[in-house]
Amino acid sequence: MNPRSAMLPRLDVGFLILSSVLLVQGSTTSSPKKSPAAPASPPARPPSPVGDLTWALGLRLYQAIRSEPSSVNMVFSPLLVASSLGALGGGSAGTTASQVQDLLKTPSSSKAGAKIGNLLSAALKSFTDANGTTFHLHTSSAVFSKQAPPVSKAFVKDSQDKFRLQHQPMGKGDAKADLKQLYAWAKAGLGGLDGAPVEGEIKAKAGALILANALRFKGLWEREFSQESTDRRTFLGKKYTKVVMMHRAGLYRFHEDMENMVQVLEVPLWGDKASLVLLLPFHVENLDRVEKLLNPERLSKWLEKTGVTSVAISLPRANISSTLSLQKPLSALGLTDAWDQKVADFSGVSGKSKGKLHLGGVFHWASLELAAEAGKGAAVEENIQKPKLFYADHPFIIFVRDNATGALLLMGAVDHVEGEPLHDEL
Ligand SMILES: *[C@@H]1O[C@H](CO)[C@@H](O)[C@H](O)[C@H]1NC(C)=O
Ligand SMILES: *[C@@H]1O[C@H](CO)[C@@H](O)[C@H](O)[C@H]1NC(C)=O
Ligand SMILES: *[C@@H]1O[C@H](CO)[C@@H](O)[C@H](O)[C@H]1NC(C)=O
Secondary structure, eight states: OOHHHHHHHHHHHHHHHHHHHHHHHHHHHOOSSOOTTSOSSOOOOOOOSTTOHHHHHHHHHHHHHHTSTTOOSEEEOHHHHHHHHHHHHHTOOHHHHHHHHHHHOBTTBOOOTHHHHHHHHHHHHHHHHTBTTTEEEEEEEEEEEESOSOOOHHHHHHHHHHHOEEEEEOOSSOHHHHHHHHHHHHHHHTTSOOOOOOSSOOOOOTTEEEEEEEEEEEEOBSSOOOGGGEEEEEEESSSEEEEEEEEEEEEEEEEEETTTTEEEEEEEBGGGSEEEEEEEESSSOOTHHHHHTOOHHHHHHHHHHOEEEEEEEEEEOEEEEEEEEOHHHHHHTTOOGGGOTTTOOOHHHHSSOTTSOEEEEEEEEEEEEEOSOBOSSOOOOOOOOSOEEEEOSSOEEEEEEETTTOOEEEEEEEOOOOSEEOOOOO
C-alpha cells in the first residue's frame, strides 16, 4: 500500500477533533455583550511583500539611499521608480537591459520582461484609480532627452500607455536652463508644490536621457483623527521641536516585536484600497538600528503577526518631502552600464544603433502629508479596551501599500518634524 494513502484517514480524524474543539471554544467564549466593530470574518489580506518586486527594489534602494549620511527625512515611491525603469528597460538591449531586469527581478520570480511590465502596469492603475477617494494624489513621470536623436514613436506610446511615462525633449540651453525646466516640471507634477532643489549639478550631455518622477500623496484615513483631539507636543527627532500631534484610539492591526523592540501598526485608508504601515522603535533612537532589520521576509512576518488590537495612536501632523538623485544608489545596486556613453544601449528608445543615448540622471520628487482627515463615510463605533500606546514622538518609518496588488506605493523615513525649535530652558 502507498504510505501516503495510509496516512489519510489519520489526518481526517485529526481534522474532526480539531473542528469539534473549535466549536466548543466558540460556544464558551461568546459573550452577551456584542462589540459593534468586531468584524464577522477578517477581511482578505493583500499579497505579501515577499516575491513583490516593488518591495524588493524599494527596500534595497532605501538602504542604499540611507547609507548617505546626509539623508534626513525622505520619501519615495518604489512603484514609480520600478515602473519608469521598467519602461526604460523595455527600450534597452544587451547588458543595459539585463542590468535593468536584474534590478527589477525578485528573488522568487526569475521571469523578466512582459510579466514584470504587466504587474507594474496593473499596480500603477490600481494606485491612480484610488485618487480622490482613498487619497489625494498628484503624480507625473517623464523621460527627458537632451539633444538626442528622435525618440521612437513606439517607445513613447508603449511607455505612456503602460507606465504613464511621458517623453519631454529638453531645451537647447545650458545646465541652468535644464534645471529650470526640470523644476517647473516637478512643480506641476507635485500639483503646484515647490520641490526641494536637486543636490549638486545636473550636467546633461548630448544624448542624455533623464528620468524624473514627481509624486504628492495625502492619505485619507478610514477613521478620522478628530480636530479636537490635537495638541502641541515635543517631537524628539534630529532636533527637538514643538509640533501638532493628532490622537486617536481605535481597533487597528498591531504587533509588538519584543525581541527587536519595534511596534508595527497598520492604519487603513478610506475604502481599504490602501493602508499605511508604521514602524516605531520602542524607545527614542535614530532609525539606524531598525533600518538594518528591514527585508521583505521580516516585513511579511511582521504584517502577518499583526492582530486587531485596541491602540491609542499619536502621530505628528507633518509634511515629509524629499528630492532624491538616484544615480549613486542605483549604481550601487548594479545599474552601471546605462550611465556610460560608450556602452549604454538604448537602441529601443532611439530606434537606432547603440551608443547614441545614455542615462544622464534619475530624479525623484516626493511629498507625503500626514493629516487628520478621513474619507467620506459614517463613523463606526469601536469597543476599545486597555489600548496599547503607539506614541510616535520620535523617528519612525512609513510604508504605503496598495491593498489589491500588495505593491509598495511609498516608503519613507521621518527623522525630524518641522516645528518651533525647543530651547534649553536652564
Ligand atoms: C483587499 O485585498 C484583498 C486581497 O487581494 C481583497 O480580497 C479585498 O477585497 C480587498 N479589499 C478592498 C476593499 O478592495
Ligand atoms: C487626482 O485628482 C485630482 C483632483 O481631481 C487631480 O487634480 C489630479 O491630477 C489627479 N491625479 C492623478 C494622478 O490623476
Ligand atoms: C502640509 O502641506 C499642506 C499643503 O501645502 C498644508 O496645507 C499643511 O498645513 C501642511 N502641514 C503641516 C503640518 O505643515
